[in-house]
Structure formats: C-alpha cells, structure tokens
Amino acid sequence: MEKVKDxxxxxxxxxxxxxxDEVIAWCEKHDAYMGSxxxxxxxxxxxxxxxxxxxxxxxxxxxxxYGNGDGYGDGNxxxxxY
Numbered sequence: 001m002e003k004v005k006d007x008x009x010x011x012x013x014x015x016x017x018x019x020x021d022e023v024i025a026w027c028e029k030h031d032a033y034m035g036s037x038x039x040x041x042x043x044x045x046x047x048x049x050x051x052x053x054x055x056x057x058x059x060x061x062x063x064x065x066y067g068n069g070d071g072y073g074d075g076n077x078x079x080x081x082y
Contacts, residue, residue: 005057009034016056023052 005012010033014020027033030043037057044050054060 004059005037007034007036008040008053008056012056013052016052018052018056 010023010027013023026049032040032043037053037059040053041050044053051060
C-alpha cells in the first residue's frame with residue numbers, strides 16, 4: 001500500500017497520471033509548484049483537479065474491502081448488507 005503524502009511537488013501529480021502540460025499550466029496559474037496536499041486541494045477549482053491531487057497524494061483509488069459486521073463494500077462507497 002502506498003503511503004499517503006502530506007506534501008507534493010508538481011512531478012508527483014504528473015507521475016500519478018496527469019498530463020504534464022496541464023499540470024505545468026495549473027502550477028503557473030496558481031503560482032504553486034509544491035506545497036502541502038491540503039493547500040493544493042484548496043486551490044482546485046473543480047472535482048477533476050482535486051482528484052488528480054488526491055491521487056498524487058495516495059488519498060484515492062479503487063479497491064475492494066470487506067466492511068465491519070453485516071456488510072461488505074467495494075471501496076467506492078457502495079456495498080450490500082445482510
């Protein structure tokens with residue numbers, strides 16, 4: 001499991017799958033090439049941008065997991081209970 005990052009640089013976002021040209025343009029627009037994950041998320045103007053920051057920080061992703069007690073979840077907020 002990847003460790004959650006509290007501090008990001010622009011290259012973290014590129015390595016997580018974002019287009020390098022768009023990342024550079026975003027950094028120039030916000031004059032922010034590095035910073036705390038929380039500060040970078042605060043600069044996002046929409047969910048799409050936020051998802052790239054969260055992915056770079058290791059805060060998001062799909063996965064399967066079993067819940068506590070009577071149900072199970074699929075890692076996406078969906079699940080069934082018995």
